[in-house]
Amino acid sequence: MASKALRKIILIFVSVVIVLVIVTGVGYSWWNNAMPEKTCMQCHEIVPSAEKWYASAHRDIRCAECHGTAFSNGIHSLKEKAGMVFQHVNRKVEHENIHLNEMQLLETMERCVGCHQSEFARWKAGGHSVTYSEVFEDSAHNAMETPYWDCLRCHGMFYDGNIKTLVYDDQEKLGGWALKNTEQANLPTIPCMACHKMHAENIPIGEVKEKGIVKRNKAVHFYIRSDKRYQRADRLLPVAMVDKSGNKVDVSNDPAHKLCIQCHSPNFKREVNSEDDRTPTGVHEGISCVACHETHSNDVSKSCCNCHHIISNCGLDVTQMNTTYLDINSPNNIHSVTCTDCHDNL
Amino acid sequence: MDKFSRRDFIKTSGIVAGGLLLLPCCRYTEQPYRFFSPEEADCIIALSEQIIPHDKYPGATDAGVIYYIDRQLSSVFHYDQQTYRLGIESMQLACNDMHKKLFQDLPVSAQIMVMEEMEAGNLNKYNWPGGNLSSFFNLVLKHTMQAFYGSPIHGGNKDYMSFEMLQIDYPLVIGQNRYNS
């Protein structure tokens, strides 16, 4: 009799498990494809993010497509999502305290590539795909600087720790700086999210048309590490720049330009071409960085032809001109070239 | 002993599945505020809007001052909860006695008049144990200024709109620091 009872218990148990697996499986696949208001938005702390997402360019993409599911990354993602449920149940979490950590952010970024392959390829080819190792273990740079908190404002803005947990600085033993955690070495320091706010109010691709031609929406944001939030680039104030003699220089009000200067910045006097600033003066005064620089790769090759004829008025082939600012001997440094650099009698 | 019948199976499955389907019932019902009731919030919104009114630049309502106050009252300023709760109640009582309306339903000129009376201490007969309307007004005044002019990370000053008004460029643009002058 005892064994019969046992058998019954086992049978109940097995059937419960089977039902659970089926229901969970069906439920789970429904969950991952349902609209957020039926799923993620059940948790109050997610609601503001989801509401922004409804107004974003990505409104047709489900949460899981970017943020992954509990099973998209093995035990790691299972732990992560379980942690979210735990936090929610404990009621300790409010929306303003939710931030992706760097690993979650980079995983999300990998999913960006699925759709944005061309942008990714250009970013990869340009300077902004620079890794932690390339930034923080550059011996030429490190000989001139000591690590400080603010380094992470422009590279490593999503790093979870701070500069003291990121690098050692020991001139005697290490001959400079070294990353404390070697796993950090090959991660990108300026991921997509440095300039792109995923949940920003925006219009999906293809819906913006100018004279019947589909245009890409160009809204960009600056991620302010210290605030853990974004500022719309068009809401950034233009920086009032001066030349070496203190005269005011015209600066482009283009949002992209105002974004660039956040990191490609002048000294505290706001002098053009001081420190990392490359605000154009001379004949190019007032134009935006992105008039010449491609936005993702920063490539400028042949960009002169965006505005100029290949053969210039003075007979020079602009595609062959040495216009780089890196070459101090260049007679045509594009950031500062003036008419009198070529023409004597003006 | 009866065996585990098909009926039992269906019953068990039903309970399990039903239980799972019921999960969404712990569903969150949308409430915009953590501390205020919607009526209380409307009152504070109206009050703070007259403290920092909209002109050619945004005012307290545009900047989301209410979200700052609401959030701080449910955390750092928890000790001010009672003052808000009773202060709003007393203020509405005073408005009802004078105008037969809620503060937020008064025309702007009447709102300003009530506020001037509160500030001057003329409505302190509407007091409560441990507080009165002039100290309540001063508290809302202080919190409104904090919300409008402080960092947006605390809930107010949406998109740094007060910094934009003051022409304060933020974040501060700072180049790498190799210069020596």
Added chain:
Amino acid sequence: MNKKRVNAVVIGAGAGGGIVAKELAVNGLSVVLFERGKWPVYDEHPNDELISQRTEVLGSPFGPDHEKNPRVVVEADGRRHIVTPIAGGYSNNAACVGSGTVSYGAMAWRFMKEDFQLKTIYGPVEGSTLEDWPITYDDLEPFYEKAEWEIGVSGDDASNPFAPHRRKKQPMPPFEYNHEGTVIYNAAKRLGLHPFPIPMLRNSVRYNQRPACIRNRMCCGFACPVDAKNGTQNTVIPIALKTGNCEVRTQCMIAEIVINEKGKAEGVNYFDEKNKGHFQPADIVVVSGGAIETARLLLNSKSKLFPRGAGNNYDWVGRNLQGHAYTGAFGLFDYDILDLTGPGATVALCDFNHHNPGMVGGGLLANEFNRLPYLYTNIRPPGSARWGIDHKKFQYEMYRRTSQVVGPIQEMPAFDSRVTVDDNVKDFWGLPVARLSGSRHPLDYENCRFLSAKAEEILKEAGAYHTWQSVGGRGLSGGQHQAGTARMGNDKKTSVVNRFGQMHEIDNLFIADGSLMVNNGGFNPALTIMALGYWVGGYIANNFSSTKFRTG
């Protein structure tokens, strides 16, 4: 649980304690440097006016925790309030490694010769415990120099005729004047005054392997994003750690100094970061918790020989609490006088520090640190709207057009301005909290009126179309510039420690912070506290080997 015995325990890793720890560690003594706060991390609270050490609206970024550390304030009419760091009148100094030197405005003043001899120069002041210091400026001069070179100061005394003599220049050139500074400088010159660049514990050029200042707008009240502001946390404490002789124990709250029946300090009882109690034995104990917390700890350390608290048999511990009444004037200009480059204060003058008829002491005047938008909402001419459209208009029309000239007045020490402990109010660890009571000497207000009038004169000369004074000097003293509560002196009946910061009746217990100061000068006190740290630390290090200090 008992810990391994060390030569010295230093309590408080601020301007005084950090330096003492370094002086002892480099001279081979084993040191445990206790700090109730944490190592400061810029990333935790940057660029946020509401959580800055200056306004402390929503929290103190560099401590202490506002829920765990109440104090009691007693008003003139006897009403008692329990206050926290975020709710007015608390007199907070930061609680972190470096303490106030992480987030200060970093003015680097030497006191003048006169500041050490006020009683001799001005005679006794009725109702004040005014006294000469047991040391002179000349005694302290080499230690000022050490502070300037080891911590790092930018400045140049050449155009300040009132500057006390110095053997060596400050190590870095002075900062330039900002726009407001230039206007004030020119006006002061026209009035026959002697303006000059403010000396700063901040790098005008690269120094100590750390970069030059970036003129950050949010400086005073904040940590520096590029580490160009010099405090003990980025100078002497790292040196102490490098010797291998010093351990910094953070998030540790000292409960009491244990005094044995022979009248020696045996060590300290403390709570660690997990609030677990420990005893740390030591040959000597140095207290440098700031004038309020130092006094509180001494008063809470009761023993058989000192039933009223360590070194308090003559009831002088906690007395003479001083701070700085800030006083000055505002002026409105019809053009943008502020360029908002950081930190803001660039020009000062010492014409009114001493030798002005009718004044005992005086104070420096300087243009003010940048006032961020929330702080500015309270700056209005008398009678202005506090809210509404006029208040808002003033905010956006005058934010860059309001100049302030202001300075700290030399307060007269008052016996009843004091720190006691309140046995009825306990902190998170169950320790009686500090209770602040008494009020400033009436002369402080008179001196403030004098200095404010001078400030207004300068602003008028500078072209302000409207000016008004803000006069300080009344009510309770204290504040960030707290001082005076463990006075140094030669007589054990009218002071707490001797000229080396050593307790009169407890040979191995020292004080090294603002508490030592007999009076607080008309200057920001940070550099003087640092010099005193070198003075006390140097004395201990030089005398340790031949010592009677050892108890174990």
